[in-house]
Amino acid sequence: MSYLRPILSILCILILGYSCKKAKGTDADLLSMAEETEGFTWYKFNDAILEKSTGSAHPQSLLRTKYNATASSALDEEGKVTEGTVFPDGSLIVKELYDDENTIGRWAILYKQSNHEDADDNGWVWGYINGDRSVAAPASNKGEACISCHSQSENIDYTLMNKYFP
Numbered sequence: 001m002s003y004l005r006p007i008l009s010i011l012c013i014l015i016l017g018y019s020c021k022k023a024k025g026t027d028a029d030l031l032s033m034a035e036e037t038e039g040f041t042w043y044k045f046n047d048a049i050l051e052k053s054t055g056s057a058h059p060q061s062l063l064r065t066k067y068n069a070t071a072s073s074a075l076d077e078e079g080k081v082t083e084g085t086v087f088p089d090g091s092l093i094v095k096e097l098y099d100d101e102n103t104i105g106r107w108a109i110l111y112k113q114s115n116h117e118d119a120d121d122n123g124w125v126w127g128y129i130n131g132d133r134s135v136a137a138p139a140s141n142k143g144e145a146c147i148s149c150h151s152q153s154e155n156i157d158y159t160l161m162n163k164y165f166p
């Protein structure tokens, strides 16, 4: 069976080389959660794709935002985030950014998990993954490109949908 060894090594190199370009670890976990379609609630209970706000830094011009069951416990009767909310651990908020109505160009992800090694001081893990599944900004950056903007006035636990889509 010794002939199997080199074949296996080559396979491993091929697989590793491939997976290097793709999201791994926390980023892959966040991507698979973001791609889930079941169990989410849309902002304002509306799945329409919206024009991005003037405050948005993201290159894609279209977006919509969904909340998993844990995060959606913070939505009020209009489907907006209740003032003063501190999202509980397990909350997942996904902003789908679209290149056009049919093509997701990027996922921007907020995942509350205080004990996570990639969590910031407020317990958020920040994910930023391209539509081709490559990583736009790794979660291990702990939101360094995100927090200065997301901590602006009127944020609710670092979220901004309420401010820009009141």
Ligand code: HEC
Pocket (backbone or CB within 6 Å): 052, 053, 054, 055, 056, 057, 058, 063, 065, 093, 094, 095, 108, 109, 110, 126, 127, 128, 137, 143, 145, 146, 147, 149, 150, 158, 159, 160, 161, 162, 164
């Ligand atoms: C210059 C400001 C700015 C930066 C930088 C920024 N965002 Fe945002 N983000 C916004 C705004 C404004 C919204 C509200 C929706 C919109 O108009 O895009 C938003 C919405 C979101 C949402 C939906 C939840 C909510 O209500 O906030 C997520 C998730 C998100 N951003 C993730 C990220 C991640 C991850 C990064 C860093 C890689 C990032 N953002 C960097 C401005 C920014």
